[in-house]
Amino acid sequence: EIVLTQSPGTLSLSPGERATLSCRAGQSVRGRHLAWYQQKLGQAPRLLIYGASTRATGIPDRFSGSGSGTDFTLTISRLEPEDFAVYYCQQYGSSPGTFGQGTKVEIK
């Protein structure tokens, strides 16, 4: 199965700042089949991005995804107070689908 490694483990930023989260795959992700989710404390994950760069329905355009092959990035252009959460990447190009271990974005 494909191992996904997210970095950094924790990102400490202030509202209004730009957040850049990395997801690196142990082998190439077929077809840019990579998704990003946001999870807040006590809640289920919420789909943000799929196909590496397509925003899910209702997701603000401050969230953007990029990358291909083994290196993918989630960017939050200007952090809003509600964006402080844990973010996970997931590859679905190879079975079984696998998740990264998460990046926590916390208020500095």
Added chain:
Amino acid sequence: QVQLQESGPGLVKPSQTLSLTCTVSGGSISRDGYYWGWIRQHPETGLEWIGYIYNSESTFYNPSLKSRVTISADTSKNQFSLRLNSVTAADTAIYYCVKEYCSPSNCYAFFDSWGQGTLVTVSS
């Protein structure tokens, strides 16, 4: 908008069977081409895909759990269920039922609808 809700015991004894049910509203589980599944989240090891059911009877499981897992559907109740046999403490996790994303032409193994999750603890 599809909504999913997990239900089942929050405490299971070691070696016994974990059983959970997901009730779906706002959509039919018997709709052709829709995939309904289970994911769990361990405190230490993170998110793990368990498996899915589609067309009400076809199933596909994570190889790491395949020998212990059964997913089934009850279309009359618009529910699908998870059974995990021979549980140990390592099966303690939050269990989510999920729906895979489907475009008009295809389905993909990422998840656009999630239940709220239910914590299952394996302990004597």
